[in-house]
Amino acid sequence: MSIVPLRVALLSVAVLGAAPVAAAPRLDGVLTDHAVIQRGQTIPVSGDAAPGETVMIGLAGNSVVARAGKDGRFSATLPALPAGGPYDLTIAAPSGAMAVRDLLVGDVFLCSGQSNMELVVRDAQDLIPDAHPPLDNQLRLLTVARGVSPTPLTRFATQPQWTPAGPDSVPGFSAACFYMVQALRRTQKVPIGAIHSSWGGSRISAWMSDAALRASGMAADADLLALYARDPAAATRRAADIWEAWWRKGSGDAPGREPWQPDAALDWRPVPSFTNFESWGVPELADYNGMIWYQRELQLTPAQARGPATLVIGAVDDADQTWVNGQPVGSSSLSGAMRVYAVPAGTLKAGRNVITVNDDDVYANGGMTGPAEAMRITFADGTSIPLGDGWRYAIAKRIAGAAPRGPWGDINGAGTLFNAMIAPLAGTRLAGFAWYQGESDTGIPGYDTRLTRMIADWRQRFGGPAAGFAVVQLSSYGTPATQPVDSGWGIVRDAQRRVVAADRHAGLAVTLDIGDAFDIHPGEKHMVGQRLAQAMRAGFYGEAVAPAGPAIATAQKSADGGVTLRFTGVSGALHALGAAQAIGFQLCGAAAGSCRYAAGTVSGSGIALAGDGQPVTHVRYAWDDAPATNLADDARMPVGTFDVPVS
Numbered sequence: 001m002s003i004v005p006l007r008v009a010l011l012s013v014a015v016l017g018a019a020p021v022a023a024a025p026r027l028d029g030v031l032t033d034h035a036v037i038q039r040g041q042t043i044p045v046s047g048d049a050a051p052g053e054t055v056m057i058g059l060a061g062n063s064v065v066a067r068a069g070k071d072g073r074f075s076a077t078l079p080a081l082p083a084g085g086p087y088d089l090t091i092a093a094p095s096g097a098m099a100v101r102d103l104l105v106g107d108v109f110l111c112s113g114q115s116n117m118e119l120v121v122r123d124a125q126d127l128i129p130d131a132h133p134p135l136d137n138q139l140r141l142l143t144v145a146r147g148v149s150p151t152p153l154t155r156f157a158t159q160p161q162w163t164p165a166g167p168d169s170v171p172g173f174s175a176a177c178f179y180m181v182q183a184l185r186r187t188q189k190v191p192i193g194a195i196h197s198s199w200g201g202s203r204i205s206a207w208m209s210d211a212a213l214r215a216s217g218m219a220a221d222a223d224l225l226a227l228y229a230r231d232p233a234a235a236t237r238r239a240a241d242i243w244e245a246w247w248r249k250g251s252g253d254a255p256g257r258e259p260w261q262p263d264a265a266l267d268w269r270p271v272p273s274f275t276n277f278e279s280w281g282v283p284e285l286a287d288y289n290g291m292i293w294y295q296r297e298l299q300l301t302p303a304q305a306r307g308p309a310t311l312v313i314g315a316v317d318d319a320d321q322t323w324v325n326g327q328p329v330g331s332s333s334l335s336g337a338m339r340v341y342a343v344p345a346g347t348l349k350a351g352r353n354v355i356t357v358n359d360d361d362v363y364a365n366g367g368m369t370g371p372a373e374a375m376r377i378t379f380a381d382g383t384s385i386p387l388g389d390g391w392r393y394a395i396a397k398r399i400a401g402a403a404p405r406g407p408w409g410d411i412n413g414a415g416t417l418f419n420a421m422i423a424p425l426a427g428t429r430l431a432g433f434a435w436y437q438g439e440s441d442t443g444i445p446g447y448d449t450r451l452t453r454m455i456a457d458w459r460q461r462f463g464g465p466a467a468g469f470a471v472v473q474l475s476s477y478g479t480p481a482t483q484p485v486d487s488g489w490g491i492v493r494d495a496q497r498r499v500v501a502a503d504r505h506a507g508l509a510v511t512l513d514i515g516d517a518f519d520i521h522p523g524e525k526h527m528v529g530q531r532l533a534q535a536m537r538a539g540f541y542g543e544a545v546a547p548a549g550p551a552i553a554t555a556q557k558s559a560d561g562g563v564t565l566r567f568t569g570v571s572g573a574l575h576a577l578g579a580a581q582a583i584g585f586q587l588c589g590a591a592a593g594s595c596r597y598a599a600g601t602v603s604g605s606g607i608a609l610a611g612d613g614q615p616v617t618h619v620r621y622a623w624d625d626a627p628a629t630n631l632a633d634d635a636r637m638p639v640g641t642f643d644v645p646v647s
Contacts, residue, residue, distance in 0.1 A: 551640075574631060
């Protein structure tokens with residue numbers, strides 16, 4: 001690569017034609033019309049051209065020359081630019097030329113996570129002040145389409161496009177992300193670009209690269225995903241072995257006596273319809289989250305049993321494991337997807353055959369939902385048997401912990417969303433990241449390790465060690481507790497708090513006060529965006545604002561056997577809103593089940609918890625799925641969930 005005068009590149013474009021031609025070079029990533037390029041960082045440009053040809057690249061008075069390799073790949077780096085624009089990027093080569101128009105230089109942010117990040121402006125409670133929001137040409141938005149891949153992609157399956165913020169683009173954009181970058185536009189006075197890439201229901205592992213997975217102790221999942229890329233059938237068999245071993249360990253069932261065996265003796269009942277089982281009118285299923293077994297018998301001729309077959313069982317909400325005659329044939333964890341599985345030759349037999357499906361319903365509605373007319377098994381001899389009736393079901397044993405999922409399994413996979421929705425951003429430079437995820441990781445140990453490794457990996461790829469990282473601490477959702485409990489949501493919230501507290505470029509957006517115990521998708525996203533912006537102002541821009549509002553600093557035993565808590569990041573003083581005392585605290589000993597509620601007396605930036613004569617080793621706050629709390633500072637910033645040792 002060498003520097004050449006910009007006029008040479010522009011002359012080449014003029015000669016070859018400014019409009020793209022069929023053989024013109026093609027760029028990677030999201031460097032398209034109306035894009036925002038990160039200021040203050042060098043600008044990588046890569047793509048495809050004809051093998052061996054010279055490619056000239058020009059931007060804002062700077063130009064470079066690159067040569068495409070034998071595979072047609074080229075890459076070059078342009079020097080960093082200050083905020084400004086608009087500019088045109090020119091690409092010229094003997095095979096053709098192109099120009100990328102209307103580029104701005106400013107700060108670029110990536111917003112990612114699951115459904116609360118995915119929830120769009122038009123579906124949030126916060127209405128845009130006017131039905132037709134004015135165009136802000138200095139604020140550009142881009143949404144990455146959903147996609148899954150077992151291996152990292154170099155390009156998006158569907159090329160996303162940048163659009164200026166306005167009445168056509170804002171309503172369908174991530175609400176939390178939009179309100180964050182809108183707030184940053186007001187304070188930073190530079191062009192802002194927001195890239196939104198999220199998928200509802202996804203686990204954090206799906207957003208992690210192979211390197212991050214291995215660094216977080218998930219090498220087995222990374223290896224299994226790599227096997228799936230080479231040999232899907234072998235990987236499916238291995239994943240089923242893992243699931244079956246998990247079941248046997250948790251249930252105590254001996255090999256050959258498991259519920260997926262053809263002669264399993266369960267409390268079988270007829271399936272009323274292929275709808276969510278909550279609608280069946282069965283009292284014990286009216287509000288059930290857990291596993292259900294489905295089973296159907298069928299009689300086959302020798303010709304039907306002789307070869308392979310294709311099994312279609314319709315959609316399953318949420319995840320399934322499916323067997324034929326006790327042999328696993330497939331699984332999926334995407335609730336809306338039709339299950340179509342290949343049944344290998346040798347699995348079927350003449351006479352009686354049994355299909356068994358385990359449905360793992362982890363949230364809201366569940367069940368095999370058909371449609372019944374689509375359910376069918378088709379044989380190599382050309383015949384088929386409809387499967388839309390004749391099923392029976394049985395409620396499964398309760399097994400502790402989350403069931404293992406195949407790492408290629410869409411939103412519950414390992415690396416699948418990173419490969420398709422993050423990896424193609426390679427070369428994009430970012431100022432920071434906003435992360436709103438964790439609901440799907442409740443009950444899965446090690447969230448703090450996974451989040452730490454993902455943050456480090458994303459920074460290394462896209463932004464460098466000083467890139468900001470703003471995390472939304474999970475909100476409140478579920479049935480409020482009447483006594484201390486071991487809350488899975490509390491565990492994830494505290495993991496988020498600890499990861500952020502250990503990272504000087506990270507911040508936490510606490511949302512307990514704007515949650516909804518009856519809705520896992522609280523609609524108040526304007527305040528979420530405001531708090532994400534504050535976290536980014538502290539973590540990336542280095543402003544003198546609290547990165548997370550009031551944050552627990554110390555917990556010390558007091559002379560009366562109680563505990564004194566001190567907080568940092570307090571604006572003014574702490575207050576117990578609407579009461580004489582602060583609620584939501586628990587004094588805990590070392591023994592399991594020893595936590596008990598305690599009220600707090602507020603003084604400045606501290607809280608005094610009175611002793612009760614019992615041992616205290618740690619203090620928990622807001623340790624409930626939907627906690628009742630009333631502690632905030634003068635800025636109405638709430639205190640988030642924590643569990644800290646007492647010294």
